[in-house]
Amino acid sequence: MAPRPRNPGSKDLPPNLYRKTDRRNGATYYTYRDPVSGRMFGLGKDKEAAVMEAVAANHAEVLRPTLRARIAEPVVEADRKFADWLIEYDAIYPEKGLSVHTMRTTRSRLRAIKEAFGNKYIRSIRTMDIASFLATFTKADKAPMSKAMRSLLRDVFTEAIAAGWCDLNPVDATRPARSKVKRSRLSLELWKAMHAATDRPWLKRAMELALLTGQRRDDIGSMLFKDDHDGFLHVVQSKTGARLRLSTALRLEAIGLDLAGVIKLCRDRVVSKHLVHHSRSAGGAKAGSSIKLNTLTLIFAEARDQAAANLGIDLGPHPPSFHEMRSLAARLHAAEGRDPQKLLGHRNAAMTEMYKDGRGSEWIDVA
Structure with a gap:
């Protein structure tokens, strides 16, 4: 030629x-x-x-x-299994300063990711593979889990690129799932009805502490009397590791209580190191022992449903959980002029604004 x-x-x-x-x-x-x-x-x-x-x-x-x-043709590095990279990643993510709770959750999610992609070569994983995996959660009405998995996968591949295991992040082109919050907010009216109706002193104390401090269920259950000193209740949040000093003079006029008074009410005839504890032995629980978190959730739900029935309130298919007291606390403290972001221990104001959103549970006064 x-x-x-x-x-x-x-x-x-x-x-x-x-x-x-x-x-x-x-x-x-x-x-x-x-x-x-x-x-x-x-x-x-x-x-x-x-x-x-x-x-x-x-x-x-x-x-x-x-x-x-x-x-000469460039030498192509042999591809390696995704499961082998997860072994490397297992030594990386603990260095990101995650809380114990987040570490535990991350390990669980990594097991699911390994099951889905472990046998694949890391360079062969495409955006379609990631999208199909995330879609399984979206179709199961678990959009928040889909978003969490996407975030973790994105970090897994970002670290893999930095370590030279692959060149592209197949997660970047995927879209995060759109999730709509379904759980209804807890109103002050319903909270007061629950508080008045329950015959369990420990539930009253837990509800009071939750509204005054704005802390999560895990942190309410972990509060100790020794953490109350120098005029402050010291809280290290289990989820974020944030260290808060809450003045025991903190008062919420909406319920007519202050933190020092509630801590005093927690001291009953039973010797205990826990603020929220069993006042008497029942079943497998001994007097003075802490309340299990699942018990907090279950008994709170029972009190909520009974109070709602008494008030004639339809809570719908997604009634407010124990965690919704954190949102109610943010709204009440904000209304009384306090900064809910500091109280809740949020790093950014956007998250606090989400908690302050009543989602239509409260009346709007028009003068």
Whole structure:
């Protein structure tokens, strides 16, 4: 097969060497075309050097390795299993300063990710694979879990790129699931009805502490009498590790209570180190022992349903949980002029605004 006719502007160049002028800056560049593979290689702007290297590549055996090294196919690194990378990642994510609760949750999610992708080669995992995996949660009406899995997978691949295991993050092109919060908010009216109706002193104390401090269920259950000193109740949040000092003079006029008074009420005839504790032995629980978190959730729900029935309130398919007292606390403290962001231990105001959103559970007064 006869070679293509040379461009008039390349007549003075050896075979396989071409020149091109950049219209933007007027500079002339030289390019060598490998006659075997057809691949093009830039040789810069120096015509004399380009001619010498092209001639050497075409004819001279001694100088041929100089350009041949550039023409040679790059060595492709062997792909490795995704499960092997997860072993490496297992040593990375604990260094991110995660709380014990988040570490436990992350380990559980990583097991699910390993089950889905462990046997695949990491470079072979595509956006479609990730999207299909995330869709299983969305279709099961678990949009928040889909978003959490996407966030974790994105970090897993980001770290893999940094370590040289792959070059692209297949998660970036996926869309996070759209989730709509279904759980209804807890109103002050319902809270007061629950508080008045329950015959369990420990539930009253837990509800009072939750509304005064705005802390999560885990942190309410973990509060100890020894954490009350120097005029402050000291709380280290289990989820975030945030360290809060809550003044025991903190008072919520909406319920007519202050923190010091509630802590005093927690001290009953039973010796206990826990603020919220069993006042008497029952079943497998001993007097003075802490209340199990599942028990807090269950008895709170029973009191909520009974109070709602008494008030004639329809709570719908997603009634407020124990955690909704955290939102009610944010709204009540904000209404009384306190900063709910500090109280809740949030790092950013956007999260606090979400908690302050009543989701239509409260009346709006129009003067």
